[in-house]
Amino acid sequence: MLMSTHGEADAAPKPGVQKAVFGTMPDGREAYLFTLRNAAGMEVQVTNYGAYLVSCTAPDKQGKFENVTLGVPTFADYLKGTPNMGPVVGRFGNRIARGRFTLDGQEYKLAVNNGVNHLHGGLTGFDKKLWTATTKDGAEPAVTLHYTSPDGEEGYPGTLSVDVTYTLQKDNGLRIDYKATTDKPTVLNLTNHAYFNLSGMKHDAMNHVLSINADHFLPTDNTQIPTGERRPVAGTVFDFRKPTVVGERINDTAEEQIRFGNGYDHCWVFAEKPTALRLGATLYEPRSGRYMEMLTTEPAVQLYTGNHLNGKLQGREGVPFTRRYGLCLETQHFPDSPNKPDFPTTTLRPGETYKSTTLYRFSAK
Known part of the structure; x- marks a missing residue:
């Protein structure tokens, strides 16, 4: 089945x-x-x-x-x-x-x-x-x-x-x-939480090459709540403006933010304001040649590198999902937006329609 x-x-x-x-x-x-x-x-x-x-x-x-x-x-x-x-x-x-x-x-x-x-x-x-x-x-x-x-x-x-x-x-x-309506004011931030592994489950995701069209990311406190700062990625291990191997800097524990997330578990803010579907990230796996483009109408993406996978779960392919076996590109508004007036609003009111689109497009090269 x-x-x-x-x-x-x-x-x-x-x-x-x-x-x-x-x-x-x-x-x-x-x-x-x-x-x-x-x-x-x-x-x-x-x-x-x-x-x-x-x-x-x-x-x-x-x-x-x-x-x-x-x-x-x-x-x-x-x-x-x-x-x-x-x-x-x-x-x-x-x-x-x-x-x-x-x-x-x-x-x-x-x-x-x-x-x-x-x-x-x-x-x-x-x-x-x-x-x-x-x-x-x-x-x-x-x-x-x-x-x-x-x-x-x-x-x-x-x-x-x-x-x-x-x-x-x-x-x-x-x-x-995604589409939603409400009969009372509420907050809403929908996303899909797929873990990608373009190798076809042959090995973990650390050799994947990632680019994110973002000049800033959101640093967090030690409970992973954004501080409110939008920090430039330039000169940091969070700079994926050029295609970069995911595992290259993921263990740089001299960086406090890496320690807080046990790797990457942060929100990147796209360089362009959302107006229509546009390219937010790309992912490439060199051995298979698989290439994925991620386009979205959302203003940000949470990169999560499977830091808490522990091998206890096994996939359909019979492979245990050990640490960092996949990575997520969760398109979304910013975390904790309801408590951060300076962040793009996640409030939805009666008479409004929430709409969001994300596209994952696959090819090989």
């Missing part, structure tokens, strides 16, 4: 979307696995449990398609929980200091589930919900997942209506569109 790979000599699959039962929730509801295929041979699998990106194949320089996102083997494994291997996290991706914020003069208290802070929507975030799904067949197949988050869920105000659409494009792009 899980993803297959396609060799160069395989006949091109018919593009479209297929639906299969993935597993059963504790309350008896069925979760589904949706397989999207394009004519080029790329395959993406999504489940409506947690809006997880379950797998995503991409071609190497010989034309061989292999899975490039970390995931666990079975639905039961997803139910047990993962370190956010591919779900949509929300309502608020990333951290909110001390699990509280004030909006329009009223304080809201959230779960504290990451040290002293709130992380990725709380104890039962969007990654643990069963979404409804509708599919669109054709040359660019898509699945749209919907979830209505009730007023007060995980402490957040407002009934929130959320749609996330995964579209597999003809040019081997995976496009993720």
Whole structure:
């Protein structure tokens, strides 16, 4: 039921979307696995449990398609929980200091589930919900997942209506569109938390070559809450303006910020203000030749290098996910924005529509 790979000599699959039962929730509801295929041979699998990106194949320089996102083997494994291997996290991706914020003069208290802070929507975030799904067949197949988050869920105000659409494009792009509305003022910061490994799970991600179109990053305190400063990357281990091997400076513990994150776990602020979909980062794996472009409408990206993976979880390929086996490029607004008036606002009000798009486009060179 899980993803297959396609060799160069395989006949091109018919593009479209297929639906299969993935597993059963504790309350008896069925979760589904949706397989999207394009004519080029790329395959993406999504489940409506947690809006997880379950797998995503991409071609190497010989034309061989292999899975490039970390995931666990079975639905039961997803139910047990993962370190956010591919779900949509929300309502608020990333951290909110001390699990509280004030909006329009009223304080809201959230779960504290990451040290002293709130992380990725709380104890039962969007990654643990069963979404409804509708599919669109054709040359660019898509699945749209919907979830209505009730007023007060995980402490957040407002009934929130959320749609996330995964579209597999003809040019081997995976496009993720987010849309949401609310009936009360609330805060919102949605992202997908996929871990990428362009080697096809052959080795960890430290040889990957990364570029990020960002002149500044957000330094944090020792609990990983931004201090409010936007620090230039120039002259630091956070400078990825030119393609740089991820592992080259990741252990430079003379840098306090590396110590705070146990590696990279920081937010980079893009050089250009968001006006439309534009290139935010690139990722290249030299041995396979796989190359990924990340385009987004968001103002920032959190690079997380899998610093807390410990080998206890094993992927579908039979490989244990040891430290830094994958890396995340989580497009988003800034962490702790509700408590930082100088940061771009994450407030959503009735009558407004939250919209965000991120595109991961794969090729080889």
